[in-house]
Amino acid sequence: xxxxxxxxPQEKDFKHSWVNSSVFLFYLQVLCLIxxxxxxxYSLYSKRYKGKPEVEIQSSTQYTPQYK
Numbered sequence: 001x002x003x004x005x006x007x008x009p010q011e012k013d014f015k016h017s018w019v020n021s022s023v024f025l026f027y028l029q030v031l032c033l034i035x036x037x038x039x040x041x042y043s044l045y046s047k048r049y050k051g052k053p054e055v056e057i058q059s060s061t062q063y064t065p066q067y068k
């Protein structure tokens with residue numbers, strides 16, 4: 001007859017349904033892991049090494065020093 005009357009409302013509740021809560025927590029962990037990975041990658045990308053800077057070196061400290 002009517003199958004909807006036999007369903008227990010506690011089966012749909014998050015606290016009482018182990019299967020639904022474990023699936024939800026699994027996907028929540030996957031989403032948090034992906035967000036953390038992209039956040040770390042973006043942080044590393046924004047603070048990346050921009051190249052070799054031009055540094056003026058004193059002539060007396062070079063491999064072949066030149067004194068005045």
